[in-house]
Amino acid sequence: MGLTGARLAALSAGLLGLLAAALLAGLALGSAGFDRELIVQLRAPRVGAAAGVGALLALSGLAMQVLLRNPLADPYVLGTSGGASVGALLTLMMGGSLWLGAGLGALAAGVALLALTRSALAAGEDASPRLVLTGAMLASLCGAIATLLLAITPDQRLRGAIFWLIGDLSGAQGGAACGAAALLFVIGLSWRDTAIDRLLLGSEVAALLGEPVRRLRLALLVSASLAAGMAVASAGAIGFVGLVVPQALRLLGVQRTRDLAWMSAVGGAALLTLADLVARTVVAPLELPVGAVMSLVGAPLFIAVLMRGPR
Template sequence: MEIKVKEISIIIILFILLILSIIVALSLGTVKIPIITGIKGGLTTIEQTIIYKIRLPRILLAALVGMALSTSGVVFQGIFKNVMADPYIIGVSSGASLGVSLAINFGLIYYWRGISSLALFAFLGGIITSFLVYSLAKTKGRIPTSTLLLSGIAVSFFLSSLVSLVMILDSGNLQKVFYWLMGSLANGSWQEVKMILPAIILGFLIVYFLADNLNILLLGEETAYYLGVEVERIKLLLLVAGSLLASMAVAVSGIIGFVGLVVPHVLRLILGPNHRILLPASALGGAILLIVTDTIARTILAPTELPVGIITALCGAPFFIYLLQKRKVKF
């Protein structure tokens, strides 16, 4: 499928918005650093430290997490052929967080070239959950919204209770794990950025490479098969890549819900379902959304910080209800 001028313009606009949001987010915080001063190069040493050591890594982490969540939302919506799918709603985020909590509880934290074993445990938890929910939700070759939501919620509840159980058994870390679970980028540093950057780029490239296949899969698996798509292999690759993206986000920021639902939905209304364009647009849109919400999270009640997951849920949950109300969901 071809990419039209309108679509390229929207990608460019999103890119400019991303740069603007990064600049504005850099200047906002407990210490306000006027943008003009930054451009003129008149920053004090303290201001430089705040920008390079604290704000920039956190903003980049927000961008990566937003991109990962939103892209994995598009992927799950494509595989499940259902706009209500999102890593949070189908329980992949809970699975990844269980992986992380178990690793923390049993002291299985190792580092290899800056990559923490937590990322691996998050990935394992995420991918097992996605396969589980997929096979539970599938009835007669289709995945109806009702069974998708019910099996996602059931699995999610089960895994969340396990996470709580692990937390209580290990009450020493209770507050830390609790805060992380609500979804927060407060611990974001260059180390986290380096840890998830390669995995997120890899995940995105796999998915983007399969954009055409993803388009055809939307016509149904039988039709995709007749059009020469190796359905099972492609679906497996997509499930792995989608879980990788979502669980990397969870590994560094806990559970941030609804980003993967809201961003692809809005962009699909504007751009249509062609994944060649929907995927990059959603990646950019997710990055922008999370930079903006995280900036709100750390400034609105400053010096107290809110977990950003609270803000995305406060905006996202009503949106979810609105989608359910409409029900005649347009793709």
């Protein structure tokens, strides 16, 4: 059952307030205190990148959950982020475009996952464990390839590459581009919200209701993969944002795609901004990788949701 109008409005106001508080805290707090030049030149780009990347990851997770009809779908868990990391490492070694390599790598991983689980998708909800296991193996394969690539990375670049692969916002760029892409993603999901809601009922039901199922699934796959690729190219492989945010919203009673789209973007932006704030202040002046901080939150939630799955 969905939320009533009053409860939905209250939740919306709370999410927007949380995002505003996270942005202000990210700009104001830090080891060097409140310094205008520091805020403008260093913190503002980093906070903007965290918000844009978080929004993209949450939207990518939401789209993959619709595409696979599985609440455990997430670009990190199912290997899309791993594919983006491999593509980015390859282009870095060849001197190509980081954004292009990450996008193509994420898209290739998404296509591979869809192809490997085609029969499972047709089998319905009982195939959920197979989907999760296939995605986990794909993620493991991408991780192994990335490790082999790191083994031949020059020593002077090795530490930075490792730190980037586990999620690092210290040198993140492209916050404005990520934010604009997230806005376009929200508009696209909201525009096709009825069709997406019907797709959640199953491909056959959606087709009977007149929806172009193949075209819709292809659009979701491409959008989710490119969003994950942009996020990885900007800040490295940060996990579980796409799992935590949509799941939390659904547990709170948000059901319609129109509401889930913009709320996931806002929630993802707020969550990653707060995680980055923790990563750079908890042991200041040292910084923790934000990907590790997110995993400390996401991994227990993933286990909890997986254990609740059969019910």
